[in-house]
Structures are given as C-alpha cells and as structure tokens.
Amino acid sequence: GALVYQYPRRTICKSGTSMRMECQAVGFQATSVAWYRQSPQKTFELIALSTVNSAIKYEQNFTQEKFPISHPNLSFSSMTVLNAYLEDRGLYLCGAWTGTEVFFGKGTRLTVV
C-alpha cells in the first residue's frame, strides 16, 4: 500500500531558529508533493506544490525564502521553516500524489517557544 512517513512527528524550536522536516513516500512514486500547514482550528493552508522536474509553486503568503523545499527524487521531500515565530506553529502535512490519489503523512507538529 501507499504510505507517507513524516519526521520528526513533533518538534519544539526557539523563536528565530529554523527547523527541517522530512517526508518519505513508501510503496509508490510521489510525482508531486504538497506541503500544507493545518491550524489549531483544523484549516488547511497550502504552502507549496512540488512536482518533479518542474519549478516549486508557492502559494500567496508563503515564500521560498521562508519555507525552502527540496524534492530531489520520487520518494523524498523536505521543507525547512526558517526563522520560526509563533505564527508558524501548527501541524505541517506532506501530501504525496500517486498519480491518481493523494496520501498524507501523520504530520510534523511545530511548537515555537
């Protein structure tokens, strides 16, 4: 079956520091990977969509300078949150396309102190 692993599951960082989160697709080739942030109110915000061999598309209010993403192959993607502040806290989700379906990992919960 198609599985998406995200790690770490939770992380705490000091305000102004950075942290990197990773996403691994197992059992399928993730031709596209979408990074979302889910707020405490459960709302999903799309950060960026990355398709192999194409430029990464960032949504309004999210930039490469703040959330650099790497998608080097069909099974792995990573995203860094640079200079994290309180407003960056939330559950960061990686959604990977199999070509017809989108599977999500369990997320990385970011707490900023």
Added chain:
Amino acid sequence: QQQVRQSPQSLTVWEGETAILNCSYEDSTFNYFPWYQQFPGEGPALLISISSVSDKKEDGRFTIFFNKREKKLSLHITDSQPGDSATYFCAASGQGTGSKLSFGKGAKLTVSP
C-alpha cells in the same frame, strides 16, 4: 473565497445510524473528490474518493454520492461505530499529479454508543 464548503460542521449520531456529511464546491473544473478522516494528533487518512465521471462510489460502510450538475457530494457512513468518531474533510482538485487540492473546513462526527 472558500472553494469547498462542508455542512454540518459537527454531527452526532447513535451507534448503528447512518451519518451523512455534505460537501459543495465552486470550481467546475474540479474532477477529483477525496474524503479524509482525521483523528486528533494524526494526519488526514484517505478514506474514499470519487471522480466526476461517477455518481456513486462505495467502499464497505462508506459511500459517496456525487451530483455534478449541482456541484454537490455527500459521504454516507452506514452502521456508524464509535470508532468512526473523527473529523472528516472533503477535498477537491483537478485530476492528476500536480493539481492543487482544496479542503473544506471539516465536519466533526461523534458516534454515541
């Protein structure tokens, strides 16, 4: 503008009853509609999905009814179990890898024993 709307926001049913969760969308180019189930502290798990060429998709106790003309769909959960208590998200996108997946705000289902 909210592309995907869900109703009700919360629903309580008795064990054994059928829970009905509704969803509507704005963009007529959407043709892929997954439903995700999310438990507290977890990522959204793909439950069942339908494409716009179908008007019904069934998987065990879960059935999607789709009305393309009215841009509406619904998720029916028959013989509801307490373990079905979770938040359910309706999502929509164009078909295929690289398409942006838009989410509704979720519906919290509680199944009372």
